[in-house]
Structure formats: structure tokens, C-alpha cells
Amino acid sequence: MRRASQTVLYTSLFFICFGYFTYAATNISGTPNEYLAWDDSSGWWDLYINNTVEVQGSKMVGYASSTIGEISFDCGTSPSGNICHISQYGICNGIGSTKDASGGCNDATATGDLVGYAWNDVLGWISFSCHNTEGVGTCTNDWGVKINKTNGDFEGYAWSDIGGWISFNCANSGSSCTPYTYKVNTSWRSTSTIALLDSAVIDTQSVGGATLNSITWNGTSNANGTGQQTYVDFQIAVSNSSSGPWDFIGPSGTGADYYSASCEASFKGGVNAGGNAPKDTPICIDPAQVKNMRYIRYRVRLRSNLLQTDTPRIDDIILNWSK
Numbered sequence: 001m002r003r004a005s006q007t008v009l010y011t012s013l014f015f016i017c018f019g020y021f022t023y024a025a026t027n028i029s030g031t032p033n034e035y036l037a038w039d040d041s042s043g044w045w046d047l048y049i050n051n052t053v054e055v056q057g058s059k060m061v062g063y064a065s066s067t068i069g070e071i072s073f074d075c076g077t078s079p080s081g082n083i084c085h086i087s088q089y090g091i092c093n094g095i096g097s098t099k100d101a102s103g104g105c106n107d108a109t110a111t112g113d114l115v116g117y118a119w120n121d122v123l124g125w126i127s128f129s130c131h132n133t134e135g136v137g138t139c140t141n142d143w144g145v146k147i148n149k150t151n152g153d154f155e156g157y158a159w160s161d162i163g164g165w166i167s168f169n170c171a172n173s174g175s176s177c178t179p180y181t182y183k184v185n186t187s188w189r190s191t192s193t194i195a196l197l198d199s200a201v202i203d204t205q206s207v208g209g210a211t212l213n214s215i216t217w218n219g220t221s222n223a224n225g226t227g228q229q230t231y232v233d234f235q236i237a238v239s240n241s242s243s244g245p246w247d248f249i250g251p252s253g254t255g256a257d258y259y260s261a262s263c264e265a266s267f268k269g270g271v272n273a274g275g276n277a278p279k280d281t282p283i284c285i286d287p288a289q290v291k292n293m294r295y296i297r298y299r300v301r302l303r304s305n306l307l308q309t310d311t312p313r314i315d316d317i318i319l320n321w322s323k
Contacts, residue, residue: 025051026062029152029185036182037154038170041163042068042123047184052077055147055188057307058108060091068122076103078119091116095131110306112147112190123160147186154184192231193304193311201242202296206323209292212236213321214263214282217300219314221279230312231276231303233258236285238293248299251286258301259283282320296321 028035028047035048045064047053052062053073061074073091075084084103092099094109099116115129129144145156145168154168168184170177204210221230235248235258250257251270260277261270263284277283290296296319304311 026053027055027187028053029187031185033180033182034185037064037158037166037168037184038180038182039066039123039160039163039166041160042066042120044182045071045166055186056093057110057188057309058093058097059105060093060114066120069120071118071120071123071126073118074103075099087119089117089119089125091118091128095129108307110190110308112149114145114147118158120160123163126158126160126163126166128158147188147190149190152186152189154186190306192306193308195302197300197302198248199298199300199317202319203242204294204296204321204323206294208323209240209294210296210321210323211287211291212238212285212293212296212319213287214284214319215259215298216282216318216320217277217279217314218316218318219279219312221276221312229274229276230305230310231260231301232279232312232314233260233272233275233277233301234283235259235299235301236290237297237299238290239295240293242295246297248297249289253286253289259285 026048030048035046037045037047039045043066045066047064049065050063053064054061059074061077063070063072063079070079072078075087075089076082082103084101088099088101088103090099090103091114092105092108093114094111095113095115097105097108097115100106113129115131117132118126118128120126130139130142131144143157145154145158147154156168156172158166160166167175170180170182215234217232221232235250235255237246237248239246248255250259257271259269260272260275260283262278263282267284269284269286298317300314302312
């Protein structure tokens with residue numbers, strides 16, 4: 001019996017998926033009636049007019065305008081500038097987030113669940129969530145202000161001991177949009193940044209075709225302080241022609257998923273339950289999908305964390321095939 005020979009190809013690269021973003025002064029919608037909240041005591045809150053309110057992955061910054069003065073959402077970007085040395089308050093993005101002395105939000109998870117306190121000279125402290133750790137008791141009704149992950153609409157209510165409930169959407173449960181239609185909308189979404197990299201055509205030089213066994217990557221894929229993981233996974237395309245066609249597929253045999261399971265977990269290839277292809281570990285490819293093909297290409301998908309502050313880095317990709 002002749003043993004099949006194996007070939008290992010190292011492809012070196014330096015690739016980082018990272019979101020380089022230049023935010024506008026505000027990412028609140030300027031469409032009429034899409035930047036307004038309502039308070040029975042102070043009337044309309046305008047989150048667009050000052051051009052300062054911005055939803056970020058870790059927090060909400062800037063200040064709104066109202067008939068009773070500005071409502072400040074962040075001690076670092078108040079109408080008086082950075083006053084965090086006086087009072088560390090603000091609205092963080094994600095339940096469990098807490099403000100630090102510099103105005104940052106520790107352990108923010110970018111889920112769109114807003115927590116913390118805003119400030120107004122008339123209303124005083126304004127709580128954005130029953131999950132705040134002081135002054136509002138337990139979450140018996142799970143009230144608060146949230147951002148819809150699909151369309152960016154604010155939903156729910158904030159609370160002021162002086163002003164009562166502040167509504168951020170006329171369609172809140174139990175509310176009516178008659179006679180006034182209003183809401184606050186942002187272009188921010190709770191999502192990762194994704195980058196795709198397709199390889200050049202790789203010639204196995206096997207006229208009779210080869211079978212791709214596994215793919216291994218070297219580099220870094222780190223969890224940040226919140227435990228949010230960055231991700232790397234793969235799709236494969238094969239052909240007996242150097243010009244293709246190139247159909248990139250995952251374990252299902254379609255473009256709907258990506259290979260990420262280690263060979264130890266699945267020798268026929270699969271999707272890792274954690275979503276990330278472990279580094280320095282062979283990721284097996286279903287041989288039924290890639291056998292007897294001379295030419296190979298791979299597609300690597302790199303995803304940042306939700307905060308868009310951390311990203312994978314790939315230094316080398318290693319393909320192992322048998323002739």
C-alpha cells in the first residue's frame with residue numbers, strides 16, 4: 001500500500017481587522033421627530049440640536065436641550081466641558097457597566113442596554129435603568145432605556161424623582177403615538193466589525209487532484225476586559241481550473257457558515273460552539289467537499305469585539321493537503 005503524501009503550505013501575511021472610524025459630532029438621527037424624548041414636567045428633550053449626543057460602544061456622550069436647560073449624559077462631555085474630577089456620572093452601554101474617575105465605562109458590553117445617570121440642574125439625577133446600583137431599588141419591572149439592535153430606535157423610559165418618567169419612544173408599551181409621533185433614533189448598532197480576506201489561487205501541482213485536510217492560523221485573537229472575544233473562521237473554495245469558478249463554502253456546503261471547529265472536535269469539520277477557530281490548531285475541512293481538486297482558495301473572516309476596540313491579527317495561514 002502506498003501512503004498518500006501530504007503537503008503543507010505556509011502563507012505569511014500581516015492582516016488586522018480593525019475599525020478606523022471618524023465619528024460625526026452626533027450619530028442621532030436628524031430626521032424630524034427622530035431625535036425627541038418627552039418629559040411631562042419639562043416637555044421635549046432634543047438630542048440632535050446641540051450636535052453633541054453620540055452613542056458609542058462603551059457609553060453615551062454629549063448633552064440634550066430642553067426648556068429647563070441641558071441634560072448631560074456624560075461627565076466628560078458636559079456643557080461645561082470635562083467635569084469628571086467633580087462628579088463621575090454618565091450613561092454606559094451595557095448592564096453591569098460602571099463609571100470610573102476618568103469618565104470611562106468599565107465592563108461595558110455594547111448591548112444597547114443603557115445604564116447610569118444623566119444630570120439636569122432642575123431635575124437632578126436622571127436614572128436610565130432599574131439595574132443602576134443605587135437610588136432605584138430592584139428591577140421588579142425591568143424598566144429602563146434600551147436601543148433596538150435592529151433599527152437603532154431608543155425604547156423605554158428614564159426616571160427622575162422630580163420629573164417622573166421620561167419617554168424615549170411614543171410606541172413604548174402602553175403608550176400611544178397620538179397625537180404626537182416621536183422617538184430617538186441612532187445610527188449606532190450593537191454589532192462587530194467584520195472583514196473578509198480571500199487568498200490568491202493555490203496550486204497543489206497535483207494533476208489528479210488533491211484533498212485539503214486542514215487549515216491552521218497563527219496570530220492573536222484576544223478577549224478584552226469585558227470577556228468579549230474576537231473571532232477568526234474560514235471558508236474554502238476548490239476547483240480543477242485555475243480560473244475557478246470559486247464558491248466559498250463552510251461545513252454545511254453553502255456560504256451560510258464558516259469552518260471553526262478543531263480537528264480534535266470534528267475530523268470532518270464543523271462550527272466551534274464558541275464561534276472562533278482556535279489559533280495554532282488544525283481546523284479540519286470536510287474531505288467530501290474538497291477532494292480531488294488541484295486548486296484551492298480560502299476566505300478568512302475576522303470579527304472585532306462588540307465595542308470595536310479589539311481585533312484579531314493573523315500572521316500565518318497553513319494549509320495541509322494530501323495527494
